[in-house]
Amino acid sequence: LTQLRADVLVDVLTSAGPTGDHETGAEDNGGNDGKSDSKSTGSSGSSQSGEASTYWGVQAKVFVTVPVMTLLGGDAPGELEGYGPIDPETARKLAGHAPSFTRILTHPFTGARLGADATTYRVPQDLKDAVRVRDGTCRHPGCNRLAVFCELDHTTPWSQGGTTSYGNLAALCKRHHMFKTEGYWHYQQPEPGTIIAISPAGETYLTTADPPPAPPPDIPPPF
Known part of the structure; x- marks a missing residue:
């Protein structure tokens, strides 16, 4: 099972097929020569007898x-x-x-990510992807909104000298990002992926991202 x-997962992620919907004839494009363009997403196909299949x-x-x-x-x-x-x-x-x-270089022993920091406020796509994969969800304590739907926050604000780097970015949902912007909650990131959240009452909460898998140990041959 x-x-x-x-196998079903691989098939869904890599396959495409016809929807069964068809468009017959040419569109009225305001007096053109009768030719029409058909676009398909996924698998390519040919149309016959003036019918253009659409694909998913x-x-x-x-x-x-x-x-x-x-x-x-x-x-x-x-x-x-x-x-x-x-x-x-x-x-x-x-x-x-x-x-x-996207190639991600990691330390051979600690698994820590190396390089790929940016020199501008705008976060490049590969760095966005890496941070979201690392965090998994919003990093506010108890929030389980998936990181793919979250905003990326500079833990130390850019205006205060914070960098656009793997160790200064964290996923926060829109609500908790607003709490930080409004000054209700504060966050620190002493190590990449380790977040200390400080509540309005001064209480601290520690959350950590799941570490990458460690490299397999060198096992000597049995002889």
Whole structure:
């Protein structure tokens, strides 16, 4: 059953098919020469007898984190955002159909992310993706709104010398971002992904992001 679910997931994320709706004839484009353009999303197809089929396809962005050694045949699991670990074979299937990749360099022992900081207030897309994958949800204590629907906050404000960096950005839902902007709640990020939230009453709450999977240990051969 687990393998069947994985196969269905891969099929849904990588396939497209016809909707069954058809448009017959040419559109009236205000006196043109009778030709019309048809656009399809997902699979491409040909139209016959003046009929143009429309197609559906998954347009969502799905984050799958896969260790490079897994892509090369290793057995370390991948990570599907919002779901959790996935088996290496499913991870390789999804990676094989991915239209693009974002390379994330990590420290070989601590797993900490290296580099890719920005020099402007605007957060580049690859850095947005990395922070949202790291955080998973809004980082306010007890809030479980998915990070993909959250805003990215400079923990130390840009106007106060804060940087647009992996260690100074955190996902906050619109409501809790407003609480910070209005001065009700304060946040600190002593380490990338470690958030200290300070309430209006001065109480502190510590939240941590799930660490990336550690590299497999070097196991000596049994001889």
